[in-house]
Amino acid sequence: MDEMHSVSTGGCRPRTEEMRRTLVRPLQAIFSCNLTIQQRLLFSRGLMRLKWTRKLMLSLQEFRSCRRQRTLAKCLKPLVSKCQRSDIIATKVIRLHMSFVDRLMSDDPDLRLIHLVRDPRAMVESWRKLEVRKRRRLSKKQMQLNTLLICKRMMTDCRIRRQLELAYPSRIFLLRYEDLVTSTDTVIQNVYNGLLQLALPSNVVEAIYAQFNSTSSGGPTSTQRTNGTATAKSWRRTIDSTLLAYATDTCRELLSELNYDF
Numbered sequence: 001m002d003e004m005h006s007v008s009t010g011g012c013r014p015r016t017e018e019m020r021r022t023l024v025r026p027l028q029a030i031f032s033c034n035l036t037i038q039q040r041l042l043f044s045r046g047l048m049r050l051k052w053t054r055k056l057m058l059s060l061q062e063f064r065s066c067r068r069q070r071t072l073a074k075c076l077k078p079l080v081s082k083c084q085r086s087d088i089i090a091t092k093v094i095r096l097h098m099s100f101v102d103r104l105m106s107d108d109p110d111l112r113l114i115h116l117v118r119d120p121r122a123m124v125e126s127w128r129k130l131e132v133r134k135r136r137r138l139s140k141k142q143m144q145l146n147t148l149l150i151c152k153r154m155m156t157d158c159r160i161r162r163q164l165e166l167a168y169p170s171r172i173f174l175l176r177y178e179d180l181v182t183s184t185d186t187v188i189q190n191v192y193n194g195l196l197q198l199a200l201p202s203n204v205v206e207a208i209y210a211q212f213n214s215t216s217s218g219g220p221t222s223t224q225r226t227n228g229t230a231t232a233k234s235w236r237r238t239i240d241s242t243l244l245a246y247a248t249d250t251c252r253e254l255l256s257e258l259n260y261d262f
Contacts (some may be wrong), residue, residue, distance in 0.1 A: 013068060020100055020187065027173060030091050035076055035085035059086070072103055088196070092116075095153075098160035112195050113168075113221050115161050118177040119245045119260050120151050125235040147250035158257050171195075178232045181212050 029037050041069060044067075047053045048060075052148035059082060083089060098115075124147050131138055138146070164231050165172050173195040180187050184207060192200040212229075239247075246254070248262055 004034075015097060015099065020103070023096060023100055024103055027091065027093065027104060028107065031089055031104075031111065031240045032090070034081050035080050035083065041070060043067070043076075059083075062231045063182075070091065082253040087198070098157040098164070101160075101164060102167070105164065105171065106238075111171070113164070114175050114195070115157070115172065116156075116175050116177065117154065117237050117258055119250050119258075120147065120154060120241060120254060121244060122220065122232070124247060125152060125239040129238070140242070143240075143243055144250075147243070148250055151247075151254045155254045155257065158254070174258075181232050184208055184212070 026038060026042075029035065042048075043063075048064075060079070062082075063075055063079045068079070101113060105113065124143065127146060128138060128143065161172060161174070173191060175187065175191070189200060189207065192204070193199050252262070257260050
Protein backbone atom coordinates (compact mmCIF):
# COMPACT_ATOMS: atom_id res chain seq x y z
CA MET A 1 0.00 0.00 0.00
CA ASP A 2 1.83 3.09 -1.25
CA GLU A 3 -0.38 5.86 0.08
CA MET A 4 -1.20 7.39 3.43
CA HIS A 5 -4.96 7.29 3.75
CA SER A 6 -7.16 9.94 5.29
CA VAL A 7 -9.84 7.78 6.85
CA SER A 8 -12.42 10.49 7.42
CA THR A 9 -12.61 11.46 3.75
CA GLY A 10 -11.51 8.33 1.94
CA GLY A 11 -8.81 10.34 0.17
CA CYS A 12 -5.13 9.54 -0.16
CA ARG A 13 -1.99 11.58 0.31
CA PRO A 14 1.30 10.41 -1.21
CA ARG A 15 4.09 9.83 1.32
CA THR A 16 6.66 12.33 0.11
CA GLU A 17 10.08 13.32 1.42
CA GLU A 18 8.61 16.65 2.45
CA MET A 19 5.97 14.88 4.51
CA ARG A 20 8.62 12.73 6.15
CA ARG A 21 10.60 15.80 7.17
CA THR A 22 7.46 17.54 8.42
CA LEU A 23 6.58 14.61 10.65
CA VAL A 24 10.00 13.34 11.71
CA ARG A 25 11.85 16.57 12.52
CA PRO A 26 9.45 17.77 15.25
CA LEU A 27 9.66 14.34 16.89
CA GLN A 28 13.45 14.41 16.81
CA ALA A 29 13.31 17.86 18.39
CA ILE A 30 11.08 16.59 21.20
CA PHE A 31 13.33 13.63 21.95
CA SER A 32 16.39 15.90 22.04
CA CYS A 33 14.53 18.50 24.19
CA ASN A 34 15.02 21.08 21.45
CA LEU A 35 11.61 22.61 22.14
CA THR A 36 12.44 26.14 21.08
CA ILE A 37 12.33 25.25 17.36
CA GLN A 38 8.78 23.90 17.57
CA GLN A 39 5.89 25.91 16.18
CA ARG A 40 4.45 28.28 18.79
CA LEU A 41 0.93 26.92 18.22
CA LEU A 42 2.04 23.62 19.70
CA PHE A 43 2.10 25.26 23.13
CA SER A 44 -1.19 27.13 22.86
CA ARG A 45 -3.66 24.96 20.96
CA GLY A 46 -4.87 21.39 20.69
CA LEU A 47 -4.44 19.31 23.84
CA MET A 48 -2.94 22.25 25.70
CA ARG A 49 -6.37 23.91 25.74
CA LEU A 50 -8.44 20.91 26.84
CA LYS A 51 -9.32 20.76 30.53
CA TRP A 52 -9.34 16.96 30.75
CA THR A 53 -5.66 16.80 29.72
CA ARG A 54 -4.38 18.99 32.56
CA LYS A 55 -4.03 16.17 35.07
CA LEU A 56 -2.34 13.98 32.45
CA MET A 57 0.33 16.52 31.54
CA LEU A 58 2.04 16.56 34.92
CA SER A 59 5.35 17.73 33.47
CA LEU A 60 3.59 20.71 31.88
CA GLN A 61 1.76 22.02 34.94
CA GLU A 62 4.51 24.48 35.83
CA PHE A 63 4.67 25.55 32.21
CA ARG A 64 0.91 26.21 32.15
CA SER A 65 1.15 28.36 35.27
CA CYS A 66 4.11 30.26 33.85
CA ARG A 67 2.27 31.03 30.61
CA ARG A 68 -0.45 32.88 32.51
CA GLN A 69 2.09 35.49 33.53
CA ARG A 70 5.14 35.34 31.27
CA THR A 71 6.14 35.02 27.62
CA LEU A 72 6.53 31.72 25.82
CA ALA A 73 10.29 32.17 25.46
CA LYS A 74 10.78 32.63 29.21
CA CYS A 75 8.51 29.71 30.10
CA LEU A 76 10.23 27.36 27.64
CA LYS A 77 13.62 27.63 29.35
CA PRO A 78 12.63 25.77 32.56
CA LEU A 79 10.60 23.29 30.48
CA VAL A 80 13.65 22.47 28.35
CA SER A 81 15.76 22.12 31.49
CA LYS A 82 13.20 19.74 33.00
CA CYS A 83 13.12 17.73 29.78
CA GLN A 84 16.90 17.38 29.78
CA ARG A 85 16.84 16.05 33.36
CA SER A 86 14.15 13.47 32.64
CA ASP A 87 14.96 9.75 32.55
CA ILE A 88 12.18 9.11 30.01
CA ILE A 89 10.97 11.38 27.23
CA ALA A 90 7.78 10.06 25.65
CA THR A 91 5.26 11.27 23.12
CA LYS A 92 2.11 9.75 21.66
CA VAL A 93 1.80 10.13 17.89
CA ILE A 94 -1.52 9.34 16.26
CA ARG A 95 -1.44 7.52 12.91
CA LEU A 96 2.21 8.17 12.10
CA HIS A 97 2.91 5.85 9.18
CA MET A 98 5.23 3.08 10.33
CA SER A 99 7.52 3.66 7.34
CA PHE A 100 8.66 6.93 8.94
CA VAL A 101 9.77 5.17 12.13
CA ASP A 102 12.91 3.62 10.63
CA ARG A 103 14.66 7.00 10.35
CA LEU A 104 13.81 7.88 13.95
CA MET A 105 15.12 4.60 15.33
CA SER A 106 18.26 4.53 13.19
CA ASP A 107 19.19 8.07 14.29
CA ASP A 108 18.57 7.42 17.99
CA PRO A 109 19.79 4.07 19.42
CA ASP A 110 18.03 4.80 22.73
CA LEU A 111 14.62 5.26 21.14
CA ARG A 112 11.94 2.67 21.94
CA LEU A 113 8.65 2.19 20.11
CA ILE A 114 5.30 1.13 21.55
CA HIS A 115 2.95 0.20 18.72
CA LEU A 116 -0.51 0.74 20.21
CA VAL A 117 -3.43 -0.93 18.43
CA ARG A 118 -7.11 -1.58 19.06
CA ASP A 119 -9.67 -3.90 17.50
CA PRO A 120 -10.56 -2.06 14.25
CA ARG A 121 -14.23 -2.88 14.71
CA ALA A 122 -14.18 -1.03 18.02
CA MET A 123 -12.46 1.91 16.35
CA VAL A 124 -15.05 2.13 13.59
CA GLU A 125 -17.92 2.03 16.10
CA SER A 126 -16.20 4.69 18.20
CA TRP A 127 -15.94 6.95 15.12
CA ARG A 128 -19.65 6.41 14.41
CA LYS A 129 -20.61 7.45 17.93
CA LEU A 130 -18.42 10.52 17.69
CA GLU A 131 -20.13 11.54 14.44
CA VAL A 132 -23.52 11.10 16.10
CA ARG A 133 -22.47 13.40 18.94
CA LYS A 134 -21.54 15.98 16.29
CA ARG A 135 -25.01 15.49 14.79
CA ARG A 136 -23.56 14.01 11.64
CA ARG A 137 -24.40 10.67 10.13
CA LEU A 138 -22.12 8.57 7.96
CA SER A 139 -23.67 6.50 5.22
CA LYS A 140 -23.26 2.74 5.05
CA LYS A 141 -20.84 3.19 2.16
CA GLN A 142 -18.75 5.70 4.13
CA MET A 143 -18.58 3.41 7.16
CA GLN A 144 -17.47 0.50 5.00
CA LEU A 145 -14.86 2.65 3.27
CA ASN A 146 -13.49 3.80 6.63
CA THR A 147 -13.33 0.19 7.75
CA LEU A 148 -11.53 -0.93 4.61
CA LEU A 149 -8.97 1.89 4.79
CA ILE A 150 -8.14 1.58 8.48
CA CYS A 151 -7.67 -2.18 8.25
CA LYS A 152 -5.39 -1.88 5.21
CA ARG A 153 -3.44 0.87 6.93
CA MET A 154 -3.08 -1.08 10.18
CA MET A 155 -2.06 -4.23 8.33
CA THR A 156 0.61 -2.29 6.45
CA ASP A 157 1.91 -0.88 9.73
CA CYS A 158 2.04 -4.38 11.20
CA ARG A 159 4.07 -5.71 8.27
CA ILE A 160 6.53 -2.81 8.52
CA ARG A 161 6.74 -3.21 12.30
CA ARG A 162 7.76 -6.84 11.89
CA GLN A 163 10.57 -5.74 9.57
CA LEU A 164 11.66 -3.09 12.07
CA GLU A 165 11.69 -5.69 14.85
CA LEU A 166 14.35 -7.58 12.89
CA ALA A 167 16.42 -4.44 12.38
CA TYR A 168 15.96 -3.17 15.97
CA PRO A 169 15.51 -6.22 18.23
CA SER A 170 14.13 -5.66 21.74
CA ARG A 171 13.29 -2.04 20.96
CA ILE A 172 9.68 -2.43 19.80
CA PHE A 173 6.64 -3.44 21.85
CA LEU A 174 3.21 -4.29 20.42
CA LEU A 175 0.48 -3.17 22.82
CA ARG A 176 -3.20 -3.93 22.41
CA TYR A 177 -5.49 -1.42 24.11
CA GLU A 178 -7.68 -4.26 25.34
CA ASP A 179 -4.73 -5.87 27.17
CA LEU A 180 -3.80 -2.57 28.76
CA VAL A 181 -7.21 -2.16 30.42
CA THR A 182 -7.73 -5.81 31.37
CA SER A 183 -4.18 -6.78 32.42
CA THR A 184 -2.72 -3.44 33.44
CA ASP A 185 -0.14 -4.75 35.90
CA THR A 186 1.34 -7.24 33.46
CA VAL A 187 1.44 -4.83 30.53
CA ILE A 188 3.10 -2.02 32.48
CA GLN A 189 5.64 -4.41 33.95
CA ASN A 190 6.48 -5.63 30.43
CA VAL A 191 6.89 -2.06 29.18
CA TYR A 192 9.19 -0.93 32.01
CA ASN A 193 11.10 -4.10 32.85
CA GLY A 194 11.22 -5.52 29.33
CA LEU A 195 11.17 -2.71 26.78
CA LEU A 196 12.73 0.11 28.82
CA GLN A 197 14.90 -2.02 31.12
CA LEU A 198 13.89 0.21 34.03
CA ALA A 199 12.33 -0.30 37.44
CA LEU A 200 8.59 0.36 37.50
CA PRO A 201 7.78 3.55 39.48
CA SER A 202 5.16 2.93 42.13
CA ASN A 203 2.92 5.76 40.97
CA VAL A 204 2.66 4.70 37.31
CA VAL A 205 0.26 1.79 37.72
CA GLU A 206 -1.79 3.84 40.20
CA ALA A 207 -2.13 6.67 37.68
CA ILE A 208 -3.21 4.30 34.89
CA TYR A 209 -5.70 2.52 37.12
CA ALA A 210 -7.13 5.90 38.08
CA GLN A 211 -7.48 6.75 34.39
CA PHE A 212 -9.42 3.57 33.61
CA ASN A 213 -11.47 3.59 36.83
CA SER A 214 -12.33 7.25 37.26
CA THR A 215 -15.37 8.63 39.07
CA SER A 216 -16.51 10.12 35.77
CA SER A 217 -15.89 9.55 32.08
CA GLY A 218 -13.97 12.16 30.13
CA GLY A 219 -16.04 11.86 26.97
CA PRO A 220 -15.49 10.10 23.61
CA THR A 221 -12.13 11.76 22.88
CA SER A 222 -10.75 11.25 26.38
CA THR A 223 -8.86 8.27 27.84
CA GLN A 224 -10.55 8.79 31.21
CA ARG A 225 -13.13 6.06 31.88
CA THR A 226 -15.22 4.87 34.82
CA ASN A 227 -14.68 1.28 33.72
CA GLY A 228 -11.97 0.77 31.12
CA THR A 229 -12.70 -2.93 30.68
CA ALA A 230 -16.36 -2.27 29.96
CA THR A 231 -15.44 0.47 27.50
CA ALA A 232 -13.09 -1.86 25.63
CA LYS A 233 -15.93 -4.33 25.07
CA SER A 234 -18.97 -2.03 24.79
CA TRP A 235 -18.74 -1.71 21.00
CA ARG A 236 -20.01 -5.26 20.57
CA ARG A 237 -23.39 -4.24 22.02
CA THR A 238 -23.92 -1.24 19.78
CA ILE A 239 -22.28 -1.91 16.41
CA ASP A 240 -24.61 -2.53 13.48
CA SER A 241 -24.72 -6.24 12.65
CA THR A 242 -24.22 -5.64 8.93
CA LEU A 243 -21.18 -3.45 9.56
CA LEU A 244 -19.83 -5.98 12.04
CA ALA A 245 -20.07 -8.74 9.44
CA TYR A 246 -18.41 -6.55 6.82
CA ALA A 247 -15.60 -5.47 9.18
CA THR A 248 -14.94 -8.99 10.40
CA ASP A 249 -14.66 -10.28 6.84
CA THR A 250 -12.72 -7.30 5.45
CA CYS A 251 -10.29 -7.16 8.38
CA ARG A 252 -9.87 -10.92 8.76
CA GLU A 253 -6.11 -10.87 8.07
CA LEU A 254 -5.54 -8.03 10.53
CA LEU A 255 -7.72 -9.60 13.24
CA SER A 256 -5.72 -12.81 12.91
CA GLU A 257 -2.43 -10.89 12.94
CA LEU A 258 -3.36 -9.18 16.22
CA ASN A 259 -5.06 -12.25 17.75
CA TYR A 260 -8.53 -10.72 18.00
CA ASP A 261 -11.63 -12.94 18.19
CA PHE A 262 -13.77 -13.20 15.08
